[in-house]
């Protein structure tokens with residue numbers, strides 16, 4: 024089943040100060056597919072992911088070169104309102120980071136900052152998002168309690184629901200399960216698979232079984248370079264390069 | 277006991293005595309004031325103006341005056357201080373310009389309070405023609421409190437996890453929405469605490485207000501911001517150094533000092549209660 028390209032990068036270089044962290048990355052993300060970024064720690068996966076919604080803008084003295092397109096939107100266009108980009112490209116972080124607000128307000132936050140005033144609509148979408156993130160049953164009776172009282176796994180699903188509530192088209196996830204126990208991890212993985220029906224997902228993971236379980240496409244990064252990218256099944260069973268094979272068979276990294 | 281343990285024991289004893297000196301000093305001051313001042317305090321002392329050349333009567337004008345001065349000080353210093361801290365911590369690119377501003381703030385914190393008083397006299401009272409008034413005195417006090425408020429507000433903003441900012445921006449919030457809706461509420465307890473602490477110190481200052489807002493004697497309560505007032509610290513100073521009968525007014529001096537201390541303690545207590553309330557509400 025073919026799928027059109029939702030987002031792509033072409034010749035992307037990235038620098039922290041003068042230290043180059045990404046070299047000439049060209050990668051395509053097909054619509055409604057899960058793309059996994061794997062590679063050893065420090066190879067630039069997070070840096071790459073944070074380029075896609077311009078989150079690296081927050082870090083002083085960083086510089087990017089090359090092209091990133093979200094459909095027809097040029098992500099690096101100086102005239103682009105980065106806020107409108109981030110509405111379309113949501114993000115879930117490595118450590119669950121709910122706001123110190125109620126569960127309801129956490130989910131409603133994205134709608135409120137984007138100007139949604141209609142109370143009924145907000146309430147409705149809070150429920151939908153929590154259901155999509157498979158956490159509604161656990162929190163429906165405590166929507167007005169602090170989100171900080173939830174367990175780590177629940178907090179992370181809440182953060183996913185929070186991202187979904189602004190109805191993004193692309194969801195970036197940076198090792199979303201690395202801080203969670205196996206059961207919570209399994210829930211997140213099931214969630215990713217079900218969400219990909221409606222969303223384009225790009226997930227960073229250093230867990231190769233996880234990449235194999237959840238993703239359609241896998242890209243292997245090493246030292247700031249994209250080494251190999253292919254259908255997940257192919258990459259894990261018949262890697263083209265020795266470097267990739269060494270990594271996925273655990274000979275290094 | 278070997279040498280290392282002896283050294284350690286001596287070290288602990290020294291540290292403990294240092295802490296003890298602190299606590300003792302506070303206890304002695306409080307005991308001193310309470311034991312000599314409480315007899316002077318009565319309902320009429322708190323609700324009447326001084327009479328008989330300030331050898332009798334109460335201190336109501338001083339209480340009202342100090343409260344008014346602090347009201348102006350906080351109304352000016354809190355918004356300006358918090359705004360400066362937000363700019364320095366959230367917006368400004370950390371470069372030479374910000375370093376110079378910070379240097380200025382730190383130096384402002386080191387300026388003796390009497391210099392603030394003279395500045396207030398020259399600038400607010402004379403150049404801006406406010407005269408000796410609540411407004412001029414309050415502005416002078418506010419100016420003096422500014423570095424404290426900026427410093428504590430910056431600390432409070434720095435303690436807000438960066439992950440909150442990232443989460444908010446990642447949801448398509450603007451920088452301003454992020455600051456207003458996420459950063460400030462989280463920093464609020466720290467900002468309020470710092471503000472009240474800075475202010476309670478300013479409440480006891482004499483030098484900045486003696487040329488700018490406070491007068492020796494005025495039995496009437498202020499009718500506008502351009503009236504001069506009596507103030508607790510200045511009243512103590514006046515009674516103790518320039519009164520008509522210094523020895524006879526000793527109880528009044530201690531009584532006034534006790535009221536001032538209670539006011540300051542009350543404010544600090546208020547700050548603590550407020551902070552724990554908010555913390556609990558946010559369950560941080």
Ligand SMILES: Nc1ncnc2c1ncn2[C@@H]1O[C@H](COP(=O)(O)OP(=O)(O)O)[C@@H](O)[C@H]1O
Pocket residue numbers: 039044062063064065066067068069070071082
């Ligand atoms: N804020 C930063 N400032 C400077 N260098 C950074 C920063 N963040 C990451 N790096 C560097 O960029 C490289 C890639 O890091 P990162 O993208 O976090 O890797 P990964 O997510 O694959 O572990 C590393 O060498 C790291 O040290």
Ligand SMILES: [Mg+2]
Pocket residue numbers: 068069070
């Ligand atoms: Mg990373």
